[in-house]
Amino acid sequence: MQWLRRICQGVCLVLFLWIALQVRVVGYPTREWFKLFFDLNPLILIATALATHEIVTALLWSLITLGVTVLLGRVFCGWVCPLGAVHAMASWFRQRLKGRAGMETRSPWHRAKYVLLIALLVMAIFGVHLIGILDPISLLYRSVTAGVLPGAHYAVEDSATAIYHADPHIGPLPLTAITEPVYRFFRDRVFQAPRQAFLSGTLISGLFIAIVALNLVRQRFWCRYLCPLGALLGLFAQRPALRLRQDEGQCNHCGKCNLACPAAAQPDRPGEWLSTECYGCWNCVAACDRNGLSFGFESPLRAPAAGKLDLSRRAALAAGVGGISALLACRVPAEVQDDQPYPATLIRPPGALPEREFLQRCLACGACMRACPTNGLQPVALEAGIEALWTPKLVPKIGYCAYDCHLCGKVCPTGAIQNLKKAAKQEVRIGLAFFDVSRCLPHNFGRECIVCEEHCPLPRKAIYLVEQDVVLRDGSIRTVKQPFVDPDLCIGCGVCEWSCVFQEEPAIRVTSANESRNPKNQPILPGAGGFYGG
Numbered sequence: 001m002q003w004l005r006r007i008c009q010g011v012c013l014v015l016f017l018w019i020a021l022q023v024r025v026v027g028y029p030t031r032e033w034f035k036l037f038f039d040l041n042p043l044i045l046i047a048t049a050l051a052t053h054e055i056v057t058a059l060l061w062s063l064i065t066l067g068v069t070v071l072l073g074r075v076f077c078g079w080v081c082p083l084g085a086v087h088a089m090a091s092w093f094r095q096r097l098k099g100r101a102g103m104e105t106r107s108p109w110h111r112a113k114y115v116l117l118i119a120l121l122v123m124a125i126f127g128v129h130l131i132g133i134l135d136p137i138s139l140l141y142r143s144v145t146a147g148v149l150p151g152a153h154y155a156v157e158d159s160a161t162a163i164y165h166a167d168p169h170i171g172p173l174p175l176t177a178i179t180e181p182v183y184r185f186f187r188d189r190v191f192q193a194p195r196q197a198f199l200s201g202t203l204i205s206g207l208f209i210a211i212v213a214l215n216l217v218r219q220r221f222w223c224r225y226l227c228p229l230g231a232l233l234g235l236f237a238q239r240p241a242l243r244l245r246q247d248e249g250q251c252n253h254c255g256k257c258n259l260a261c262p263a264a265a266q267p268d269r270p271g272e273w274l275s276t277e278c279y280g281c282w283n284c285v286a287a288c289d290r291n292g293l294s295f296g297f298e299s300p301l302r303a304p305a306a307g308k309l310d311l312s313r314r315a316a317l318a319a320g321v322g323g324i325s326a327l328l329a330c331r332v333p334a335e336v337q338d339d340q341p342y343p344a345t346l347i348r349p350p351g352a353l354p355e356r357e358f359l360q361r362c363l364a365c366g367a368c369m370r371a372c373p374t375n376g377l378q379p380v381a382l383e384a385g386i387e388a389l390w391t392p393k394l395v396p397k398i399g400y401c402a403y404d405c406h407l408c409g410k411v412c413p414t415g416a417i418q419n420l421k422k423a424a425k426q427e428v429r430i431g432l433a434f435f436d437v438s439r440c441l442p443h444n445f446g447r448e449c450i451v452c453e454e455h456c457p458l459p460r461k462a463i464y465l466v467e468q469d470v471v472l473r474d475g476s477i478r479t480v481k482q483p484f485v486d487p488d489l490c491i492g493c494g495v496c497e498w499s500c501v502f503q504e505e506p507a508i509r510v511t512s513a514n515e516s517r518n519p520k521n522q523p524i525l526p527g528a529g530g531f532y533g534g
Helices: 002-023 033-039 042-052 057-072 075-080 082-098 108-125 136-166 176-191 201-216 221-225 228-236 256-260 283-287 313-331 355-359 367-371 407-411 441-445 451-455 495-499
Strands: 242-246 293-297 377-379 392-394 432-435 463-471 477-485 508-511
Touching: 002 033, 002 075, 002 082, 002 136, 002 367, 033 057, 033 136, 042 057, 042 108, 042 228, 057 075, 057 228, 075 082, 075 228, 082 136, 082 201, 082 221, 108 221, 108 228, 108 313, 136 176, 136 201, 136 228, 136 367, 201 221, 256 283, 283 293, 367 377, 367 407, 432 477, 441 477, 451 463, 451 495, 495 508
Parallel strands: none
Antiparallel strands: 242 293, 377 392, 432 508, 463 477
16 A cells, blocks of 8 residues: 555656646647646635635536545545655655654644634635645645746756767767757657746745755654645544554554654554544554554544544634734735726736736646746736735746737636637737837937837737938938837737847836726727827
């Protein structure tokens, strides 16, 4: 059973990483199964339903996870969860570095994850959907997207390039004879697309490294004390059908089962086994030399002879109060008030719901950013408040919204970005381009440049050229074509800003003005030829 569990964990982790890699291949996500791990996550289902008062149909698959938990306990944590597999590997390395920990029993810190879960769900009830920041599937996907895969891509490319230029030899054999086939394999079979880089990538990666490093303090530290999904599954695992059986007649109290347990579920204490903490890893059964432990099925209707969930009503009430306090902290800043100006740089992907609805669904998982073929989708910092942390925005200076691409809506697991058909997506306005004539070559310097007009992807270009006579320094007159933006056609894709010859600060910039999803942020009346109030 131990090896079966390890193989299952390994397969799930490899599948998770493979899906993340394949989403980057343009045009690939044509099926729904690539959202597999999100769809099997009941925490996302419940939190999204509380925040939006709607059920995301695809997430109903997560009821399978809850059903399995009721029958078998928290086996999702021990057998399926890819972040759990990462922690299991980190715990294995900890044992090699520091040796096995001493005897462990239930700690008051075990209840921390339940307190955190209640606080997050209370916030979701009031529309603040921060589950994605700490949900293990979203957290791992975001970390892989913004840190692990870009870092690995850079490491492979840069190291191979350095070796290629240095051309070192091992005796008569050039080292490139080894490195170049490896590089081509990764280029053609693994990464398959241009490498990415993300704003806040260092912070996201640092948080992930810190969470994994906590295994040096306690094995499976995250799973024991912090994971909100583990807490939710623990609530459903209070009376599992599959239970640990302890034969006191065979037990010599050696403590080996306790030492082998990664969850401190107390398998060595008859009548005090913690079903809410047990991952069903079978380590305790394998560690017992006297066959004193085994798992067997019993009726879920009968209360198990086991320890109870360590969460008092007072602690649950305190967690709810904490959630409301955190809710107020999220809603107080001016940048999230409806009567305040919208951030100019907050350019959401095409198909994004209105901002409040968008934030009630978005997990900040990074799936849309990973899928973006131009690397234009980047994680938001704090310009739109804590609620919007690490949600996606378009940064045209880094990458534009490709006219024929609608992958971001395909990969979104909760519908925060609608899965629009290509023709519908091409009609959505996500912003508006503006010229800074003090920097534009034809406008301010009297020199020819039509790069922005050439790159505009619309069938009827939103950037048009007008011939103007410009007086030069010597008094001569030169006729140049000066570009202008047609606001009735511009969709804010950002390709003009991305392609501008001024790279440090483009002469044409896109802001969130005139976006289709926001009726309060549309200064230009369609077809009216003017502005509100003008």
